[in-house]
């Protein structure tokens with residue numbers, strides 16, 4: 455089902471410029487390769503050289519904002535391709551006006567056009583769309599093409615932290631990460647009943663927990 459476009463979306467997006475770093479325009483794929491680049495100067499944006507963490511497919515941004523609030527020594531960027539969704543994150547950010555949390559309205563696969571190599575310390579993949587049909591497996595955030603993007607973005611000691619309610623997607627991710635050179639650690643098949651402390655629940659996670667579903671979690675590094 456298609457989501458209805460929010461009222462006055464364009465005006466609302468333009469008034470979010472304090473926390474919305476960039477909006478990928480519809481003509482992105484018509485542009486020449488060299489015209490697509492719009493590299494972000496993080497020092498200019500955040501006024502410091504603190505580590506950068508990305509929340510990919512951040513949805514309404516609750517996790518990005520709470521992560522930034524609890525980790526003041528880190529800068530968090532939520533990435534989401536749907537303007538209709540990220541507007542909620544940006545408007546929530548405007549209420550508390552954090553200096554260390556920003557949003558990017560673009561497709562994850564295009565991040566190397568906006569972020570320089572090796573600049574990212576941590577990537578969160580929270581409840582990414584599982585795309586259960588085999589024909590769409592290349593859209594999964596842990597498909598090999600996405601992993602290439604993360605390898606490019608991550609710093610030497612960078613990590614991926616993944617959570618999902620979807621066992622098949624979790625199994626696919628374990629296999630794809632291992633086959634593509636990532637090592638795995640801190641794997642949990644039931645996060646709620648594990649020793650993991652200080653979990654920050656995302657919007658989707660709250661929903662799955664309320665239904666009594668187990669949450670799968672892993673950390674991956676190179």
Ligand SMILES: C[S@@+](CC[C@H](N)C(=O)[O-])C[C@H]1O[C@@H](n2cnc3c(N)ncnc32)[C@H](O)[C@@H]1O
Pocket residue numbers: 510511512513514533534535536539560561562563580581582583656657658659
């Ligand atoms: C299932 S939601 C999870 C949202 C949030 N992480 C949470 O846990 O509540 C997945 C989000 O990923 C976004 N998404 C899917 N494919 C994407 C892509 N290629 N680039 C950026 N965002 C994407 C969707 O629009 C959606 O908002």
